[in-house]
Amino acid sequence: MQWQETLARQATWTRENSPHLRLSSSEAVDLYTNAPLHTLMQAAHHRRMVMHPTGYVTYLVDRNINYTNVCTINCQFCSFYRPPNHAETYTQTFEQISQRITELEAIGGTRILMQGGVNPELPFSWYTDLIRLLRKMHPSIDLDCFSPIEIEGIAEVSGKSTLDVLILLKDAGMHGLPGGGAEMLVDNVRKDVSPKKGSPANWLRVMQEAQSIGLTTSATNVFGFGETLSDRVEHMSKIRELQDHSLSHYGKAFTSFIAWPVQLEVNTFGKRNRGGSCYRASKRNGK
Numbered sequence: 001m002q003w004q005e006t007l008a009r010q011a012t013w014t015r016e017n018s019p020h021l022r023l024s025s026s027e028a029v030d031l032y033t034n035a036p037l038h039t040l041m042q043a044a045h046h047r048r049m050v051m052h053p054t055g056y057v058t059y060l061v062d063r064n065i066n067y068t069n070v071c072t073i074n075c076q077f078c079s080f081y082r083p084p085n086h087a088e089t090y091t092q093t094f095e096q097i098s099q100r101i102t103e104l105e106a107i108g109g110t111r112i113l114m115q116g117g118v119n120p121e122l123p124f125s126w127y128t129d130l131i132r133l134l135r136k137m138h139p140s141i142d143l144d145c146f147s148p149i150e151i152e153g154i155a156e157v158s159g160k161s162t163l164d165v166l167i168l169l170k171d172a173g174m175h176g177l178p179g180g181g182a183e184m185l186v187d188n189v190r191k192d193v194s195p196k197k198g199s200p201a202n203w204l205r206v207m208q209e210a211q212s213i214g215l216t217t218s219a220t221n222v223f224g225f226g227e228t229l230s231d232r233v234e235h236m237s238k239i240r241e242l243q244d245h246s247l248s249h250y251g252k253a254f255t256s257f258i259a260w261p262v263q264l265e266v267n268t269f270g271k272r273n274r275g276g277s278c279y280r281a282s283k284r285n286g287k
């Protein structure tokens with residue numbers, strides 16, 4: 001009966017008493033495991049209406065631009081990348097990228113999310129020149145570019161710290177970072193599916209650095225790798241910890257959280273075909 005008590009407590013939530021009603025990890029796992037989906041949806045809707053009683057909803061029109069598919073990280077779930085020198089690699093020219101933004105402007109868009117592979121062939125000046133040009137040619141478009149793993153790759157190629165890379169990209173006119181590359185911020189899951197991607201702590205550190213200098217950031221979550229429900233809650237807990245820290249220290253933190261299932265297609269992970277079966281096994285075992 002634990003989950004009913006948890007939801008009853010949460011139903012009393014207000015902004016004033018919210019510090020006393022933080023969900024613990026064990027409560028979250030219990031809700032995830034035992035509460036019926038529609039009951040959870042009702043609770044979520046109730047919370048939303050308490051937080052935003054007008055029901056006012058906003059949206060924006062943006063465009064994803066994948067400027068290069070060259071990548072050295074080899075994540076097993078990725079169907080997009082090609083290793084350097086592969087016959088199917090591409091890197092878009094500045095003109096091609098600008099043209100895509102012109103098409104976005106034509107339909108009233110206001111932001112791009114530009115992400116690609118970790119491409120060791122591009123010097124640091126390629127990134128700063130690109131951002132400066134886009135800022136000049138498309139002054140009304142927000143430029144959210146380069147996820148934390150790309151920032152790490154740029155830092156490695158340029159010999160700069162990730163913080164310095166972020167500062168220089170911001171100086172060039174970049175507004176923020178997309179939230180890509182978080183996937184599952186749990187060490188053993190990450191080591192299994194993307195061992196070269198760097199630790200969860202790195203993703204969180206780069207995001208914290210971005211937030212500390214006022215860049216816009218968003219958080220993501222990919223699930224279905226065979227992780228346990230506790231792993232999923234650990235991921236959300238790490239995002240929440242950084243959110244708390246950055247709001248209290250910088251007054252700025254993640255502006256959105258987006259989750260989606262891993263795509264078991266023509267990638268190494270799909271061939272292993274472990275996602276669904278492992279998740280079901282872990283649920284059966286009560287994890």
Ligand code: SF4
Nearest residue numbers: 071073074075078117
């Ligand atoms: S870092 Fe990104 S582009 Fe590279 S393999 Fe991983 S998911 Fe694909």
